[in-house]
Amino acid sequence: MEIPYTVSTRPDTGLWNAKVGIWLFLASEVMLFGGLFSAYIFLRLDAPPGMWPHGLLNVPVGTMNTAILILSSVTVVLAWAALKMRKYRAYWWYMLATILCGVIFLTVKLVYEWPQKFDHFGAYIKPEALGKYEQYLGNEHAAAKGLPPRLEITGHLHNRAALNDPNIKDYEVALDPLNADPTNPAMDRPHFFPLPVTDKIAKIEKEDVERATMFLPTHSAYFASYFTITGLHGMHVLGGVLVFIYMWLPVSKKLYQRNPEHLANRVEVSGLFWHFVDLIWIFVFPLFYLL
């Protein structure tokens, strides 16, 4: 079956079909992510003081991933331009570079960033017990400096069994630097390079804990929105990579030999999708990593 206007433009709109199609799709994507971002704003505005964590994510890694996505946006434009000039070889290489960028992005997310979160522990202390853990929280220091109150002790949980075993009465936590040395002015603001967990161990009695979890979506509104938004974004990256792989494989060479403009249009349309995914990340990165 011959589908009209795959390469030629419709006389009434001046556009070929797929271009209208992808823009309609992107419009629906804007609504999808718009809903999630507005949920983020709502949750964040609604968070009581001290309940929205700052500086938990690895900024250098996030910056690198941002750069990788921007780079891949550039290479996909170059790939399209190469096709327009009928240079298949150059197109093939630029496409490969784009695919690799997408794969690196996903690998960093799934192999490095997320598992690190799953392995980190936080315990919110009950309001009446905050004084008992002042040596780890430094709330007097925080109040004097005008910082939000510190309600949580975080670090590496040594006795993981404590999470599920009611017979274990306390959590043994190797403290994060903030909780190990809470009155140190260097801990007042997040660091660019994340500091490693210290070897200072704290015992936190379960009785004093309001809520204790690993850094999972159940931990807080922050991590719930973090995993939802970066997860959905990651699925978009994965989708883009799969489409690019298809257009990079030999099957597409056949299409190129038959009708190079058709392939160029396909690349343009999926490139539009890819730029959109990049654009979303440009907002995700500061919202979760920096602010």
Next chain:
Amino acid sequence: MVGATLLAFTAITVALSYVNFGAPKANIAVAMLVATFKAGLVAAIFMHLAAEKRLIYRILIFTGFFVLGLFWLIFLAWYDYPVVR
């Protein structure tokens, strides 16, 4: 060229987040302004929105309208239930 600008502004966003603009709100505003500028560059240059056909602008005007409505809902819901803030 555009790519280099985007990378530079990524570095700027990161650097600015360690500068204290007086209030967290000010830092958020600055970071969002930079991000919007970058997103504008991506849309205008990479996505060819600087010069596109009329139909596409029309689709996007609709989208903009509805997405703004989505954000406006936050303010509508804000005083709907009693919470101690």
